[in-house]
Amino acid sequence: MTAAIIRPFSTASILAxxxxxxxxxxxxxxxxxxxxxxxxxxxxVEIGMTRSQVQFLLGSPMIAxxxxxxxxxxxxxxxxxxxxxxxxxxFIVYFENDRVTTLDKNAVAEPPA
Numbered sequence: 001m002t003a004a005i006i007r008p009f010s011t012a013s014i015l016a017x018x019x020x021x022x023x024x025x026x027x028x029x030x031x032x033x034x035x036x037x038x039x040x041x042x043x044x045v046e047i048g049m050t051r052s053q054v055q056f057l058l059g060s061p062m063i064a065x066x067x068x069x070x071x072x073x074x075x076x077x078x079x080x081x082x083x084x085x086x087x088x089x090x091f092i093v094y095f096e097n098d099r100v101t102t103l104d105k106n107a108v109a110e111p112p113a
Contacts, residue, residue: 029081030079030080033075034075034076034077036076037074037076045057045100046100049099051072058091069095071094073090073092074090
């Protein structure tokens with residue numbers, strides 16, 4: 001009878017409490033993907049620049065489709081830990097005859113048509 005008095009909590013209740021405490025301690029890493037481009041670097045890209053000049057400034061594009069050779073997409077995605085907020089940036093450079101013709105900053109994040 002003394003054993004029952006020493007153990008007032010059941011094994012199930014101790015296990016449930018342990019699970020609740022441990023679930024609050026799960027660490028979620030930050031998720032960062034793509035090219036984080038600074039505004040000062042994006043501002044240096046100009047109409048008429050060559051592909052190699054753009055690549056020198058911005059690096060290799062995140063998306064360079066073989067079906068759309070005249071378009072380079074620089075995307076960025078960031079989600080911090082448990083936060084539901086997601087930061088997305090999309091910068092598109094359009095080329096014609098290997099020269100920049102159009103720049104689309106903060107474009108709608110959709111795949112090439």
